[in-house]
Every structure is written in structure tokens, then in C-alpha cells.
Amino acid sequence: MNYWLVKTEPGNYSIQxxxxxxxxxWDGVRNYQARNFLMQMKVGDTALIYHSVHGKEIVxxxxxxxxxxxxxxxxxxKFMCVxxxxxxxxxxxxxxxxxxxxxxxxxxxLLKQSRLSVMPVSQSEYDEILKHV
DNA sequence: GCCAACGTTGGC
DNA sequence: GCCAACGTTGGC
Numbered sequence: 001m002n003y004w005l006v007k008t009e010p011g012n013y014s015i016q017x018x019x020x021x022x023x024x025x026w027d028g029v030r031n032y033q034a035r036n037f038l039m040q041m042k043v044g045d046t047a048l049i050y051h052s053v054h055g056k057e058i059v060x061x062x063x064x065x066x067x068x069x070x071x072x073x074x075x076x077x078k079f080m081c082v083x084x085x086x087x088x089x090x091x092x093x094x095x096x097x098x099x100x101x102x103x104x105x106x107x108x109x110l111l112k113q114s115r116l117s118v119m120p121v122s123q124s125e126y127d128e129i130l131k132h133v
Numbered sequence: 134g135c136c137a138a139c140g141t142t143g144g145c
Numbered sequence: 146g147c148c149a150a151c152g153t154t155g156g157c
Contacts, residue, residue, distance in 0.1 A: 115142050
């Protein structure tokens with residue numbers, strides 16, 4: 001069981017969209033490091049959903065429901081996607097500012113690699129975030 | 134294989 | 146809207 005954080009621009013696809021859809025294909029990743037993390041995802045893992053640009057907060061979580069497979073939106077056939085299912089939308093989103101000021105979250109890759117869109121999160125970090133949402 | 138040029142992301 | 150950071154592309 002592993003924990004992840006995935007980023008999305010809510011103008012493109014938001015937690016509200018995922019809540020309404022129930023499930024989605026997490027496609028569109030076009031970065032090798034992010035792809036490599038996607039390829040490590042297993043069915044049953046959970047992912048925090050982060051709204052970048054407009055929001056800058058962790059807004060909910062999803063359940064990974066498939067292993068990786070070729071991203072149908074990628075004509076080069078180099079990139080992968082996974083399926084995921086809505087779990088919850090947080091009543092109190094966990095903001096980027098809260099991440100920055102919480103010493104327990106100082107190692108989150110979100111802070112160090114601001115452009116990485118799929119990243120692993122440790123269980124203790126995941127639990128720390130869930131305590132406050 | 135290096136690296137300059139370029140494009141994109143995302144915080145501010 | 147700006148721009149720093151960073152990933153990718155392509156000429157050499």
C-alpha cells in the first residue's frame with residue numbers, strides 16, 4: 001500500500017469533476033519522472049489530489065483502481081495513465097501554506113519540485129494531512 | 134554527448 | 146501577468 005499526491009489544474013479537471021464523475025482516467029502526464037511514479041502505482045493505493053495555480057491546496061483523495069497502461073491521449077506511446085476513483089473531498093482543504101509551515105511536511109516533494117505532477121507521499125505525511133482536513 | 138534555445142509549469 | 150525553475154529539443 002503506497003500513498004501518492006497528484007496535481008491538477010482545477011480549470012482543466014478538478015476534484016468537483018472527479019466527485020461528479022465517480023471515476024476518471026488520470027492521463028495527460030508528459031513528464032518522465034511523473035510517469036515513472038505512475039508506473040509504480042498499485043490497485044488499492046490512494047492519492048491526494050492537489051489543485052495547482054488556482055487553489056494551491058490539497059482538496060481530496062482518490063483510490064487507484066488500475067495498474068498503469070498506455071495513455072490513449074499520447075500519440076508517441078511513451079506515456080502512461082492509471083484509473084482512479086473518487087474517495088472524498090475535504091471539508092477543509094490543506095493549503096500549500098499549511099504544508100510549508102508544518103515541519104512534519106518539510107520533505108514533501110511538492111515543496112522541492114514544484115513542477116512534478118505525480119509524487120510519492122510517506123504514510124506519516126499522508127496521515128498528518130488527513131488529520132487536518 | 135554537450136549545451137543553447139526554447140517551451141511550460143506554477144508560485145507569486 | 147511576470148518570471149524563475151526546470152524539462153525537452155535539436156544543432157553541432
